Amino acid sequence: MADERFEEYLRAPRGHRPEGARHGAAGGAACGDLVRVSVAVEGDRVADAGCDASGCGAAQAAASAAVELVRGAPVLAAGRVSAATIAGELGGLSPGKVHAAELAADALHRALGAAVRADGTAAAVPGRVLVAMSGGVDSAVAALRCGAAGGDVVAVTLELWASPENDAETSCCSASAVRHARALAHRMGLAHFTLDLRDEFRAGVVEPWLADHEAGLTPNPCVRCNGSVRLDAMLDFADRVGAQTLATGHYARLDGDGLLRVAADPAKDQSYVLAAVPRSSLARMRFPLGELAKPQVRTLAEDAGLPVARKPDSQDLCFLAGTGRAAFLARHGGHRARPGDIVDAAGRRLGRHRGHAEYTVGQRKGLGLGGGEPRYVLAKDAATNTVVVGAREELATTRVRLRGVRLNRPAEEVETVRLRYRSRPVACRLDGDVVELEEAFDGAAPGQAAVFMAGERVLGHATIA
Numbered sequence: 001m002a003d004e005r006f007e008e009y010l011r012a013p014r015g016h017r018p019e020g021a022r023h024g025a026a027g028g029a030a031c032g033d034l035v036r037v038s039v040a041v042e043g044d045r046v047a048d049a050g051c052d053a054s055g056c057g058a059a060q061a062a063a064s065a066a067v068e069l070v071r072g073a074p075v076l077a078a079g080r081v082s083a084a085t086i087a088g089e090l091g092g093l094s095p096g097k098v099h100a101a102e103l104a105a106d107a108l109h110r111a112l113g114a115a116v117r118a119d120g121t122a123a124a125v126p127g128r129v130l131v132a133m134s135g136g137v138d139s140a141v142a143a144l145r146c147g148a149a150g151g152d153v154v155a156v157t158l159e160l161w162a163s164p165e166n167d168a169e170t171s172c173c174s175a176s177a178v179r180h181a182r183a184l185a186h187r188m189g190l191a192h193f194t195l196d197l198r199d200e201f202r203a204g205v206v207e208p209w210l211a212d213h214e215a216g217l218t219p220n221p222c223v224r225c226n227g228s229v230r231l232d233a234m235l236d237f238a239d240r241v242g243a244q245t246l247a248t249g250h251y252a253r254l255d256g257d258g259l260l261r262v263a264a265d266p267a268k269d270q271s272y273v274l275a276a277v278p279r280s281s282l283a284r285m286r287f288p289l290g291e292l293a294k295p296q297v298r299t300l301a302e303d304a305g306l307p308v309a310r311k312p313d314s315q316d317l318c319f320l321a322g323t324g325r326a327a328f329l330a331r332h333g334g335h336r337a338r339p340g341d342i343v344d345a346a347g348r349r350l351g352r353h354r355g356h357a358e359y360t361v362g363q364r365k366g367l368g369l370g371g372g373e374p375r376y377v378l379a380k381d382a383a384t385n386t387v388v389v390g391a392r393e394e395l396a397t398t399r400v401r402l403r404g405v406r407l408n409r410p411a412e413e414v415e416t417v418r419l420r421y422r423s424r425p426v427a428c429r430l431d432g433d434v435v436e437l438e439e440a441f442d443g444a445a446p447g448q449a450a451v452f453m454a455g456e457r458v459l460g461h462a463t464i465a
């Protein structure tokens with residue numbers, strides 16, 4: 001029986017390209033199998049689907065099975081089709097051939113995500129919530145909590161950046177992070193969609209980050225990404241699957257009047273990196289972890305039997321994982337590490353640096369200046385390619401110039417400012433594009449976000465000039 005179904009799919013491949021379809025591919029030279037799936041979406045259904053595959057018979061049969069499973073189905077049902085569903089449709093696959101079902105699922109989900117993003121429309125369904133699932137424990141528990149609260153949960157994962165040298169787990173055929181997240185969502189019984197935001201992420205986050213480094217700044221790409229790239233894309237996608245709200249695994253809270261508020265667990269608080277999210281977007285967002293501490297989140301995951309309960313937290317910028325900042329700058333920015341002088345505030349030459357972009361204001365280690373008094377980076381001058389260093393006291397500042405000030409409340413209401421992620425708020429007075437600090441702050445770095453607070457509430461943000 002199993003063989004019959006396999007043979008039937010092999011004999012009659014679903015090999016056409018429907019009009020208006022979006023395409024997704026998986027596989028390639030590295031594994032010898034290539035699967036392409038095409039999906040056309042109208043409203044909230046898969047109007048038509050087709051495929052073409054080359055390589056082993058299993059890949060061809062799996063592609064046709066994937067097509068058969070989604071053709072005419074509601075998009076949410078298509079979002080539940082997993083590699084296991086495809087293998088099941090073929091009557092089961094031997095361990096050596098499961099790879100074919102995984103390729104077909106990857107190609108299907110690339111096509112499906114693109115088609116729903118471009119052409120999907122759905123009436124808002126009360127209680128439906130789109131959950132941003134990265135494959136980590138936080139967003140998985142966010143999804144659990146939405147479900148426990150009666151939500152009709154749909155999951156989405158963004159493919160933001162994939163290159164072999166910084167995604168150590170990238171399989172031969174697909175970004176493994178997306179595949180993990182999909183497997184987790186399916187295990188939780190959720191429909192899952194993949195959004196390919198690689199172009200937007202490169203243009204809107206990575207390129208500006210590279211340019212800011214060249215200009216001698218210390219950018220915070222997460223603030224920019226949340227503020228204008230990934231949340232926008234997911235909110236738009238939420239509309240297309242009938243979800244009125246978007247939940248994430250960020251540690252933050254929302255105030256009664258729609259402003260952002262710090263998380264109950266100060267050690268995990270992420271309100272700083274969400275500070276640039278417009279109020280209109282916040283109105284549609286939910287942060288189900290805002291009242292929880294990380295150990296509680298892990299316990300909830302364990303109780304639910306989630307395999308990611310003990311998964312370590314991500315430590316670095318998502319696109320830097322597995323590679324160093326300097327190597328990334330060199331490879332992607334065409335950044336030529338031009339050595340230059342390390343000088344003191346009076347311009348005296350104290351040593352050489354490897355390239356100013358590799359240093360950050362406030363840095364002490366790695367300056368290679370030998371013994372003596374500890375020295376800190378005070379400033380970087382891209383024009384003269386110098387790094388200025390000095391004693392710790394010289395880092396201290398009480399007046400910070402800003403650009404791009406955005407406020408949700410009058411400036412007079414601002415009580416404190418945070419000048420770096422994870423730094424504590426400093427009492428201040430905001431006056432136009434200058435913030436006067438009531439106590440000195442060490443190492444305000446041009447390019448970082450300044451986040452204005454009143455008590456626990458986030459009132460606005462700017463960039464340190």
Ligand SMILES: Nc1ncnc2c1ncn2[C@@H]1O[C@H](COP(=O)(O)OP(=O)(O)OP(=O)(O)O)[C@@H](O)[C@H]1O
Pocket residue numbers: 131132133134135136137138139140142156157158159160247248249250313314
């Ligand atoms: N690639 C992605 N696709 C979809 N959502 C994402 C993605 N990356 C992050 N998110 C969302 O943003 C939240 C915060 O992202 P962050 O990078 O801080 O993850 P995290 O704290 O490691 O969370 P997690 O444990 O869920 O990975 C995540 O919990 C998730 O909701």
